Amino acid sequence: MSQGNLTGRKVLVVEDDYLQAKTFAQALVEHGAEVVGPFSAPEECFCYCNRDLIDAAVLDVKVRNTDSFAVADRLVREEIPFIFLTGYDRNSIPHRFHRVPHYLKSFVGTDGPAAVALALASVQKPSRPSGR
Numbered sequence: 001m002s003q004g005n006l007t008g009r010k011v012l013v014v015e016d017d018y019l020q021a022k023t024f025a026q027a028l029v030e031h032g033a034e035v036v037g038p039f040s041a042p043e044e045c046f047c048y049c050n051r052d053l054i055d056a057a058v059l060d061v062k063v064r065n066t067d068s069f070a071v072a073d074r075l076v077r078e079e080i081p082f083i084f085l086t087g088y089d090r091n092s093i094p095h096r097f098h099r100v101p102h103y104l105k106s107f108v109g110t111d112g113p114a115a116v117a118l119a120l121a122s123v124q125k126p127s128r129p130s131g132r
């Protein structure tokens with residue numbers, strides 16, 4: 001997969017700021033991804049945190065009055081690559097996610113989709129059956 005090319009990939013987005021969510025989702029679509037969401041609350045997306053439904057995810061750390069770490073834990077269990085996109089520094093992320101890429105929210109344009117593509121490329125994932 002070339003840098004930033006997400007053709008045919010389903011990417012879950014969890015972001016509570018409407019403009020941020022719309023901007024990032026649009027950048028993903030422009031690079032070939034199918035966006036699942038965006039979701040403005042972590043509990044809204046749990047049913048999609050399955051390897052058969054999504055290929056990757058983008059999580060805001062602080063969402064509404066909570067955080068997205070329960071979603072991140074689920075993604076780790078499902079072996080789904082993800083990135084954190086947040087306005088907070090690395091210290092706000094628990095150590096158990098120290099290997100998860102962390103980017104500041106102004107990180108969009110072509111860089112955001114490229115970061116998702118790199119996260120996807122960093123893991124071996126079985127292909128989905130054809131016909132989907």
